[in-house]
Amino acid sequence: MYRLVDFTKARQIVELGTSLGISSAYLAIGSPTPRIDTVEGDPEVANVAQEIFDQLRLDNIHLHNMTFDSFIAKGLTADRRIDLLFLDGHHTSAALWKYYHALEPYMSDQTIIMVDDIYWSADMTDGWKKLTALPEVTQSVDCFHFGLLFFKKDFLNRENHCIRLPLRGLLRGG
DSSP states (O other): OHHHHHHHTOOEEEEEOOTTSHHHHHHHHTOSSOEEEEEESOHHHHHHHHHHHHHTTOTTEEEEESOHHHHHHHTOOTTOOEEEEEEOSSOSHHHHHHHHHHHGGGEEEEEEEEEEOTTSSHHHHHHHHHHHTSTTOOEEEEOSSEEEEEOOTTOSSOEEEEOOOOHHHHHHTO
16 A cells, blocks of 8 residues: 555545554555545544554544545545545445445546455455446456556556465565
8 A cells, every 4th residue: 555655646545444544554654745534434443543643643644533425425525536545444346336436526537446355255346346347447456355446548458457465475574
C-alpha cells in the first residue's frame, strides 16, 4: 500500500473499512500530501484507530465514524476526485457492486481501486470477477489477498493479471 501511494502520488484516498487503521497508516505514509478519508462504522474500533493515528502523528487521515452509505451521502463533494479507493468492508458481491456504483461519480480514468479479501467467500470472488469484467476496467491484478482495478484509457490492451504474492515471506522478511 505504501509503495502504491508512493508510486502513483495519489492525493485523494478513500478507504471504506478502517478497522484498527493499519492500512490507513500505510496509505498515509506513502506520500506526505494525500488526504485520506477512512470510514469505520464501529465507534469503539474507530476510537482505537484514532488513537493510533494520533500516536503516529498522521494528520492527513480523516476518520469518519459512520456507515459507508452515510459517508457517501455526506462526506464527499462533487468537486472531489478519488485517486485511490480501498474497499475493505462489507465482504459481499452486492456491497462491492453497490459501493463501486455509488462512488463512480467521484472517479476518473486515473482512479485505482484496491479490493481487499477477494477470495473471502465464493460470493466475494464472484463480485470481484464482475468488477474485472466491467468495460471501463482496462487492467486488473489479482494478488489473491487483494485485487487492483485500473481504468486508464491509455492502456492499449485490456488485460487481467494474476500474481500470487508470498505473504508469509513478506511478513517474516525472507
